[in-house]
Amino acid sequence: SATWFGFYLAKEITVPVQKLANGIHEVANGNLDLHIEAGTDDEIGSLMNSFNKMTFDLKASKSMLEEANIGLENTNIELDQRRRYMEILLKNVGAGVISIDKEGRVSTINKSAEKIFGITAEQAINKSYNEVFASEYLNGVKKLLEEVTCSTGGTIKRQIRLSLPDETLTLLISVAMLRDEDRNYMGLVVVFDDLTQLQKAQRAEAWREVARRIAHEIKNPLTPIKLSAQRLRKRYLNKFSDNGKVFDECTKTIIDQVEDLKSLVNEFSNFARMPATNLYPNDINKIIKDALVLYQEGHSNIKFEFKEGKHVPIFDIDREQIRRVIINLLDNAVDSIEKKGTVLIETFYDDALQVARVEIADTGCGIPQKERSRLFEPYFSTKRSGTGLGLSIVNTIVSDHNGYIRVKENYPKGSRFIIELPVRV
Numbered sequence: 462s463a464t465w466f467g468f469y470l471a472k473e474i475t476v477p478v479q480k481l482a483n484g485i486h487e488v489a490n491g492n493l494d495l496h497i498e499a500g501t502d503d504e505i506g507s508l509m510n511s512f513n514k515m516t517f518d519l520k521a522s523k524s525m526l527e528e529a530n531i532g533l534e535n536t537n538i539e540l541d542q543r544r545r546y547m548e549i550l551l552k553n554v555g556a557g558v559i560s561i562d563k564e565g566r567v568s569t570i571n572k573s574a575e576k577i578f579g580i581t582a583e584q585a586i587n588k589s590y591n592e593v594f595a596s597e598y599l600n601g602v603k604k605l606l607e608e609v610t611c612s613t614g615g616t617i618k619r620q621i622r623l624s625l626p627d628e629t630l631t632l633l634i635s636v637a638m639l640r641d642e643d644r645n646y647m648g649l650v651v652v653f654d655d656l657t658q659l660q661k662a663q664r665a666e667a668w669r670e671v672a673r674r675i676a677h678e679i680k681n682p683l684t685p686i687k688l689s690a691q692r693l694r695k696r697y698l699n700k701f702s703d704n705g706k707v708f709d710e711c712t713k714t715i716i717d718q719v720e721d722l723k724s725l726v727n728e729f730s731n732f733a734r735m736p737a738t739n740l741y742p743n744d745i746n747k748i749i750k751d752a753l754v755l756y757q758e759g760h761s762n763i764k765f766e767f768k769e770g771k772h773v774p775i776f777d778i779d780r781e782q783i784r785r786v787i788i789n790l791l792d793n794a795v796d797s798i799e800k801k802g803t804v805l806i807e808t809f810y811d812d813a814l815q816v817a818r819v820e821i822a823d824t825g826c827g828i829p830q831k832e833r834s835r836l837f838e839p840y841f842s843t844k845r846s847g848t849g850l851g852l853s854i855v856n857t858i859v860s861d862h863n864g865y866i867r868v869k870e871n872y873p874k875g876s877r878f879i880i881e882l883p884v885r886v
């Protein structure tokens with residue numbers, strides 16, 4: 462009977478256990494569709510049933526997990542798309558946008574805001590706005606933010622002027638408080654509009670009108686005045702016996718002063734009706750060289766140098782107007798040098814940006830920080846007989862060429878004017 466028992470074990474126990482072991486192996490390899498026939502209803506049978514239930518449950522929870530995963534993935538994709546959309550949107554609005562969380566830390570800052578304030582996102586993100594706007598220049602912004610945070614009201618809109626190192630900006634700032642549905646404070650969103658260019662344009666336009674009128678009113682009587690003085694001289698100069706000197710001097714002064722007035726008025730009317738630009742292919746190096754010749758002869762106390770950029774291409778510019786730009790800048794450079802000094806002109810070409818650059822540096826008196834932003838405004842002059850129109854004409858011409866002009870300190874002393882002109886070759 463031991464032999465019989467042995468057979469029984471082999472057939473009734475070992476075979477199902479073998480089946481089960483195979484089944485577990487398959488499940489482990491991922492086959493959840495496996496079903497093992499129970500056959501008997503003893504312990505072995507119920508073990509089989511438990512195994513089948515387990516694979517069934519495993520299969521159900523696995524498919525639930527998969528579904529949840531797909532759902533999550535979709536939400537993630539959607540969130541990501543939305544986030545990217547918001548980012549692109551923020552990046553492309555001209556206004557500066559900064560959001561600040563409820564702890565007062567900067568949570569987003571867009572490109573325009575970075576540019577307006579001269580700070581980078583890395584410098585600002587997750588830092589307290591107190592820290593980000595700590596510099597003296599940005600103090601105005603900080604104060605405004607503090608004001609909003611302390612007030613209970615929702616939005617503040619205000620125009621402020623900021624004196625940055627290189628320029629003075631006029632900004633229209635609106636600060637809005639963010640609240641969730643339950644009116645809990647969530648932070649601030651700050652939107653900045655740079656009105657500087659707009660204001661400058663408006664001011665320039667107003668000045669242009671003034672210049673037009675002044676030029677018109679003054680120019681007309683000048684010629685008759687001069688002609689009359691000349692006639693008086695011709696007729697009476699040798700009729701005086703002893704007082705002739707006074708008469709001579711006075712009439713001369715009148716004629717000379719009228720000449721001065723005329724050139725002044727000419728400058729006014731040049732400014733008032735700037736001719737439209739005539740763009741033709743021209744060699745900017747040649748224009749500079751030609752202009753420099755005039756100066757090299759006239760000023761023995763000043764050394765004029767020209768470092769000619771080698772790869773500056775021929776490109777579309779208005780020769781007459783660019784000549785005026787160079788001459789105006791040279792005039793100023795010469796005026797800034799009291800005794801001895803150097804004026805250096807350099808040209809460069811940036812191949813990657815396709816920008817031609819002209820730099821005019823002098824070793825003159827330099828320009829105080831606070832005057833830099835007003836330099837290009839019409840009628841701003843620190844000279845006793847200056848018209849203050851030179852740089853504003855320069856600025857207009859450079860803008861008409863879609864270019865950009867700025868001024869920096871020159872080392873070790875003096876000023877450096879930098880003009881960048883786009884080249885379309």
Ligand SMILES: Nc1ncnc2c1ncn2[C@@H]1O[C@H](COP(=O)(O)OP(=O)(O)O)[C@@H](O)[C@H]1O
Pocket residue numbers: 789793794797823825826827828836841842843844846847848849850851852853875876
């Ligand atoms: N190279 C320079 N160095 C120092 N100051 C300058 C220079 N260029 C311009 N400025 C300042 O800018 C002012 C405006 O220049 P501009 O518009 O040409 O008018 P103007 O020469 O008639 O004064 C000058 O009065 C002077 O104070």
Ligand SMILES: [Mg+2]
Pocket residue numbers: 789792793850851852
């Ligand atoms: Mg000048």
